[in-house]
Amino acid sequence: MxxxxxxxxxxxxxxxxxxxxxxxxxxxxxxxxxxxxxxxxxxxxxxxxxxxxxxxxxxxxxxxxxxxxxxxxxxAPHPQKHAGHHPRRKVLLAELEKIVAELMYLREPKEQLFNVIHAIYAKKEVE
Amino acid sequence: MxxxxxxxxxxxxxxxxxxxxxxxxxxxxxxxxxxxxxxxxxxxxxxxxxxxxxxxxxxxxxxxxxxxxxxxxxxAPHPQKHAGHHPRRKVLLAELEKIVAELMYLREPKEQLFNVIHAIYAKKEVE
DNA sequence: TCTACCGTATTATGTGGGTTAATACAGTTG
DNA sequence: CAACTGTATTAACCCACATAATACGGTAGA
The missing domain is CATH 1.10.10.10 (Winged helix-like DNA-binding domain superfamily/Winged helix DNA-binding domain)
Structure with a gap:
């Protein structure tokens, strides 16, 4: 598995x-x-x-x-609405910032990151 | 420090x-x-x-x-051009996917993630 | 040259977390 | 009753982390 x-x-x-x-x-x-x-x-x-x-x-x-x-x-059932105070949220956004900052340092085009996000969110709507 | x-x-x-x-x-x-x-x-x-x-x-x-x-x-001097084959790049993009997927699961609006990226990339242009 | 500082390497030691192992208990299912 | 669940406890081993002490080789400034 x-x-x-x-x-x-x-x-x-x-x-x-x-x-x-x-x-x-x-x-x-x-x-x-x-x-x-x-x-x-x-x-x-x-x-x-x-x-x-x-x-x-x-x-x-x-x-x-x-x-x-x-x-x-x-x-567990999926979360139904956006919980802005969710404990994981702050951690995830902080990690996101670190990663994006390093990708920018490596001269990764901003548009490429948008594409990644788009792809993930698009996939969700199918299921 | x-x-x-x-x-x-x-x-x-x-x-x-x-x-x-x-x-x-x-x-x-x-x-x-x-x-x-x-x-x-x-x-x-x-x-x-x-x-x-x-x-x-x-x-x-x-x-x-x-x-x-x-x-x-x-x-070290900053990277001058985008190296698509950089060893860190693959790792960072994989981590990015994980984090974005979990944020989506928590119903984080996609636009919010765009704002985060925009803010980071905008900051860079100042320096 | 002498002294002080730099990065680097080696060895020994103690501690804590990860993992395994062996049990045990409590509750559900057929 | 038998077989399966999640859960808890204890002991043991190993390894990464961190400390400590020491040493080597090269640079810079007095």
């Missing part, structure tokens, strides 16, 4: 969190859809169940999934 | 690298300007000289500074 890089210095639980987050954001996993159990995913990725649980715990804290004892873990 | 967060889990040498990178990108430090020596910055930040050296070494690898034995470390 997911592909991990065991040689990367990024922790496995973070890699798992990021990949799962992407699948949810991109709509590959639908709201209320059940995701693999802790033990099942651990076995298929050949990692320890604790590593999966840490990833799932963080995903739940960030609002991407919800877990029900003895039933399983599921994709 | 720089401000570090010793409680942050981000390594000190990475914090130093990122802050210095920002000062260079934003034009606070001019090309060929000398930056603090390893020992000097170590003392003023109350960290070990080895930590500074690791930050400087990575900054040099990424092309933001250059170091001359027995003379000091200096801000």
């Amino acid at each position: 997911l592909q991990l890089d065991f040689r990367d210095r990024q922790p496995l639980h973070e890699q798992i969190k990021e990949k799962m987050k992407m699948l949810i954001i991109r709509g590959v996993l639908q709201p209320d859809e059940q995701i693999p159990s802790v033990r099942e995913l651990a076995q298929s990725l050949t990692v320890n169940p604790n590593t999966i649980q840490k990833a799932y715990k963080n995903l739940e804290t960030e609002g991407f999934i919800y877990s029900v004892r003895a039933k399983g873990s599921f994709v | 720089l401000q570090l967060d010793f409680r942050d889990r981000q390594p000190l040498h990475e914090q130093i690298k990122e802050k210095m990178k920002m000062l260079i990108i934003r034009g606070v430090l001019q090309p060929d300007e000398q930056i603090p020596s390893v020992r000097e910055l170590a003392q003023s930040l109350t960290v070990n000289p080895n930590t500074i050296q690791k930050a400087y070494k990575n900054l040099e690898t990424e092309g933001f500074i250059y170091s001359v034995r027995a003379k000091g470390s200096f801000v």
